[in-house]
Structure formats: structure tokens, C-alpha cells
Amino acid sequence: MKKYFFLVIMAPLFLFANTASLSKSQEIKADLVTVVKSERKMYLSHRGKVLKTYKIALGGNPVGHKKVQGDQRTPEGYYKLDYLKENSSFYKALHVSYPNARDCCNARKMGKSPGGSIMIHGQPNNESGWFKSFLKQRTDWTAGCIAMYNSDMDEVLKLVQVGTTIHIKP
Template structure:
């Protein structure tokens, strides 16, 4: 679409549609995909990287696994060490009970986040591998869209 800029020259303006608010986020670990869902239907999807040892649910701190189950995206952190972060409410009561039974710390600080602030330019390479400590990583551009779509209180389901 051609538009006239302030200098009176013809310019091309790209108008992005606003991102609808998600009613649910679904993570499919085996597909390495994050889905935004509204009215029961997927309306956006994104490639993700997971913890270094993605098979199975998170059991304990530092196991390199991404949790599995139903949680809430309960707060946002724009000042993260990664490009924006949205916190997953892990560990839940079942996670804590399992960890207590095993005599381990369940861990925490699980986030959906962009790239490390100092290495964002490596995103195209990093996103080909599972590299996080258990978080769900996306490219910074994808994080911008997810950030717009997800409000605190949004449910998240993380499937194997």
C-alpha cells in the first residue's frame, strides 16, 4: 500500500494487524510449538526451544526439563535477562508433592522468553536446539507477538 510520508515522498507502509488476546496457550513439546488459542481454535503458532533434556516432566531443579501439565501465565517481566519473559506458575501443588516425596527441590522460575539480551542475534541458530534450563524460548520477534497476546492469568497447558 502506498502512502505519503511527512516529506511528501511515496513510501510503503506495512500495517500489522493487532494480535488478539489469547484465551489459552498450548505448548506441544514433541512438536516444539507454542499455540495461541481463542474460542477453542488456534490462531497463531510459534517454533520453540525447550530445556536441554526435554523428554518427560520437570522433576527437580537443574534437571534441564520443561514442566508438563496445566499452569497459569501469572506475570510478565519486561526487565528480564532475556528479551521479555512471561512466568509459568510452576511448580504447582502436584509438582511440589512429587518433589517432596522424592526429597528434591522442584525448581521454579519457568518462563516463556525471548533470546538472551546479549545474544539475540544468534536466535536463528539457537532456536534449532533445546538450550534453556527448562524454560520455553522463542525468537524476539515471536516474543513481541506473544507478549501482546497474553495477559496475566492466561491458562497454559504443556503437553509431552
């Protein structure tokens, strides 16, 4: 009788514990965004565990670190996603904190501007049929940003908060 009584009491507690852990997992936010340029992939992770992976497009000249404005490169290194750009030419955009002090110094040595306005963003607003066919033919099309499908951008904004670190690798 005691064993039966114990199981009846423990079963509801066990079910409650599982339900609580499921609801907590739905609240997990990425603590790191990693872009691997050579793979054309972006990874969202939390405490070292990958939560989501996305296919991305980069700048038209993607190999190497962004040095100056207009070089069509996506920067490399550690930055922050420092604000959500509400008024973008693209479907939703998160700003990457490029350029940092070193980027500015290096560009200044060349007598140029480092550029800026590097974003993770969706597709262009008001895209037309020509753009969809363009995307099928060309992988990298941005001026140095990290682009993705609009539906993917919606997911990213649910999982990534302003202030999250982004690590952009070659």
C-alpha cells in the same frame, strides 16, 4: 423505485457492519496457550480456534515432566501465565506458575527442590555471535523454559494477557 431506495440504505449499513467486525477481531486475545513439546511448537488459541503458531526451544532434556531443579526439563500440565517479568536475563519473559502443589509434593518426596522460574521468553539479552551459531546447531538450549525469537515474543505479548492458562503437552 422502492428496491433502489432499499439498496442505497442497506449498502452503507453492510459496510459499517463489516468494518466493526474487523476492528473487533484485532482485539482478540488468546484464552489458551498450548505447548506441544514433541513438535517444538506453541499455539495461541481463542475459543478453540488457533490464532498463531510459533516454533520454540525447550530445556536441554525435554522428554518427560519436570521433577526437580536442574533436570533441564520443561514441565507438563496446566499452569497459568501469572506475571510479566520486567527484569529478565532474556528478552521479555512471561512466568509460568510452575511448581504447583503436586509438583512440590513430588519433589519433596525425593528430598529435592522442584525448581521454578519457568518462563516463556525471548533470546538472551546481549547475545553475541557465538550464541547465534549455537542456536543453529542445537534446538533445545534452555534450563527448562520455553524460548522463542524476540519478534515472536513481541507478538505473544500483544495476544496473551497475564492470567491466561497454558497447557504444556508431551
